[in-house]
Amino acid sequence: MATLHSDSRMLIAVRVVVVTTLLLAALLIQSTVDILLPIDYLYVTAGLTYAMTLLYIGLGKWVRSREINLVIQLAGDLIIETMLVYFTGGIDSPFSFLYLATIITGSMLLYRRGGLITASGAAILYGGLVDLMYYGVIPLPSVTFFSSGPWTPIRLYLTMATNFGGFYATALLTSYISEKLRVTFEELDANRQNLAALQALNQSIIRSIPSGLITVTHEGTMTFINPAGCEILGRSVQETIGRSIDSINLLSPDQWRHERLLLETTGIVRGELDYQRDIEARALGYAMTRLNTRRTDLSGVTVIFQDLTEMKQLEDQLRLKDRMAAVGELSAGIAHEIRNPLAAIAGSIQMLSKSERLTPQEQRLMSIAMKESDRLNKSIADFLRFVRPQEKRATDFDVAASLGETLLLLSNSQELGPSHTLVSSIEPPSFNIFGDPDQIRQVFWNLARNAIQAMPIEGRLEISTELDDQTYRIIFADSGRGMSASDQRRLFQPFRTSFPSGTGLGMAICYRIVQEHGGTISVESTEGRGTRITVALPLAVVHARGIVVAVGA
Numbered sequence: 162m163a164t165l166h167s168d169s170r171m172l173i174a175v176r177v178v179v180v181t182t183l184l185l186a187a188l189l190i191q192s193t194v195d196i197l198l199p200i201d202y203l204y205v206t207a208g209l210t211y212a213m214t215l216l217y218i219g220l221g222k223w224v225r226s227r228e229i230n231l232v233i234q235l236a237g238d239l240i241i242e243t244m245l246v247y248f249t250g251g252i253d254s255p256f257s258f259l260y261l262a263t264i265i266t267g268s269m270l271l272y273r274r275g276g277l278i279t280a281s282g283a284a285i286l287y288g289g290l291v292d293l294m295y296y297g298v299i300p301l302p303s304v305t306f307f308s309s310g311p312w313t314p315i316r317l318y319l320t321m322a323t324n325f326g327g328f329y330a331t332a333l334l335t336s337y338i339s340e341k342l343r344v345t346f347e348e349l350d351a352n353r354q355n356l357a358a359l360q361a362l363n364q365s366i367i368r369s370i371p372s373g374l375i376t377v378t379h380e381g382t383m384t385f386i387n388p389a390g391c392e393i394l395g396r397s398v399q400e401t402i403g404r405s406i407d408s409i410n411l412l413s414p415d416q417w418r419h420e421r422l423l424l425e426t427t428g429i430v431r432g433e434l435d436y437q438r439d440i441e442a443r444a445l446g447y448a449m450t451r452l453n454t455r456r457t458d459l460s461g462v463t464v465i466f467q468d469l470t471e472m473k474q475l476e477d478q479l480r481l482k483d484r485m486a487a488v489g490e491l492s493a494g495i496a497h498e499i500r501n502p503l504a505a506i507a508g509s510i511q512m513l514s515k516s517e518r519l520t521p522q523e524q525r526l527m528s529i530a531m532k533e534s535d536r537l538n539k540s541i542a543d544f545l546r547f548v549r550p551q552e553k554r555a556t557d558f559d560v561a562a563s564l565g566e567t568l569l570l571l572s573n574s575q576e577l578g579p580s581h582t583l584v585s586s587i588e589p590p591s592f593n594i595f596g597d598p599d600q601i602r603q604v605f606w607n608l609a610r611n612a613i614q615a616m617p618i619e620g621r622l623e624i625s626t627e628l629d630d631q632t633y634r635i636i637f638a639d640s641g642r643g644m645s646a647s648d649q650r651r652l653f654q655p656f657r658t659s660f661p662s663g664t665g666l667g668m669a670i671c672y673r674i675v676q677e678h679g680g681t682i683s684v685e686s687t688e689g690r691g692t693r694i695t696v697a698l699p700l701a702v703v704h705a706r707g708i709v710v711a712v713g714a
């Protein structure tokens with residue numbers, strides 16, 4: 162069952178209040194003033210209004226349309242008002258002003274059309290009534306109370322004209338104002354909706370940008386962080402909002418103060434920093450700007466930041482590639498130039514050493530020269546292997562078995578001391594890939610040797626493999642001395658060594674070989690705790706395409 166429209170309900174309520182007040186006022190006057198007023202018609206009108214009210218309520222429950230309900234009520238009001246006007250003397254009646262109340266209501270609730278229809282209804286009823294009374298079609302009531310003289314045509318038309326003018330003027334004026342009001346309200350509503358939509362848009366933009374965003378008050382308290390910010394910093398909203406910017410170790414208190422001062426003069430401050438997230442260091446780039454809002458408690462600074470770690474790694478790799486290519490070209494040439502005279506020197510010394518006229522001292526010097534030139538030759542050979550790797554002889558071979566053999570060799574070599582533990586879990590124990598077995602074995606050997614050298618006294622080296630449908634991964638995890646972040650970054654650069662008998666070429670050779678097999682080699686290390694080197698060989702490339710990169714310079 163439908164309930165009454167709020168407009169209809171209000172109209173009914175107002176009407177009941179007005180009629181009841183009128184009635185009570187009449188009764189009060191009746192009882193205080195000692196004259197008998199002819200106000201029976203008031204009782205009749207009030208009673209009728211109450212009856213109609215019940216009718217409206219009943220009707221409103223069946224008729225759903227707001228307009229129809231209102232029109233019925235307004236029409237009823239006009240009829241009752243006309244009756245009141247009739248009983249109180251037609252043009253003599255002071256109650257014609259009541260029409261205005263109905264016209265105002267009509268104009269307000271149904272706007273211009275409603276106002277004009279109500280005004281016309283009032284005009285027709287009023288005009289019809291007084292005309293019919295004037296021409297004696299309906300008898301004049303016996304009321305003399307409000308009578309102000311005989312009905313002359315002039316009076317009749319004047320009264321009618323002023324009333325009609327009043328009706329229409331009221332209708333036009335009221336409906337004009339209420340139309341204006343409606344448009345204003347609608348605009349306001351539209352603006353409110355636009356504002357809400359804009360706010361929602363802003364919110365979702367801030368939520369979905371991949372950069373981190375933090376707002377900080379002048380005092381250094383964080384007031385906002387977006388989801389990307391939480392992700393990059395590895396902290397939850399609870400750990401940030403309401404807390405001091407110092408608590409997240411993004412910028413040190415000194416740095417923060419310095420940047421704030423800079424911001425006052427420049428308006429924007431950019432920079433890069435190393436952020437320690439748990440155990441890993443992330444490279445962040447940031448930009449700070451002033452944040453001015455109307456709410457001074459939220460004003461302060463906006464910090465936008467991005468995780469540049471991957472980008473930096475990529476950059477480093479590219480730089481390394483370039484550098485290795487350049488170094489390779491140049492030094493291969495030089496090495497070659499050394500090798501030829503070296504061979505001549507070594508050959509000459511060998512000839513000379515056969516002479517019988519040499520003193521033992523000279524013999525010894527000769528043999529030193531021979532040994533050293535041999536060593537130099539080997540070093541150059543090693544170096545040339547790095548800058549100009551041998552032709553890759555790729556075959557289908559068992560990489561798991563190769564790894565096993567290398568480890569067996571290692572466990573029997575003098576590299577491994579009694580306090581070293583070697584653990585391996587090679588799963589599956591046999592797995593074929595396409596590549597150069599000698600070169601891959603050299604990678605394993607270099608990595609294992611480095612791991613042992615990184616724990617000269619004692620330690621544990623774990624070698625494991627992982628296989629998924631895209632890659633075959635071999636992991637060397639040692640408990641050695643580890644590397645600093647900057648050492649990690651330079652690990653694959655040639656000629657950087659910290660091992661006593663190192664040349665700094667092992668990792669560079671590994672890098673090159675793995676790269677030529679289409680794979681990647683990555684390092685994770687914590688100083689003082691150990692290092693984990695992962696070689697990932699892509700199955701698709703290794704299997705399907707076989708040799709990818711042409712070998713050698």
Ligand code: ADP
Binds near residue numbers: 612657658663692
């Ligand atoms: P080399 O072994 O001749 O020094 P590498 O290229 O094999 O040259 O290694 C370069 C440097 O990287 C080493 O000198 C050492 O400082 C560091 N390094 C390599 N592997 C490890 C490891 N497992 N643990 C700690 N440091 C390592």
Ligand code: MG
Binds near residue numbers: 610611663668
């Ligand atoms: Mg090495």
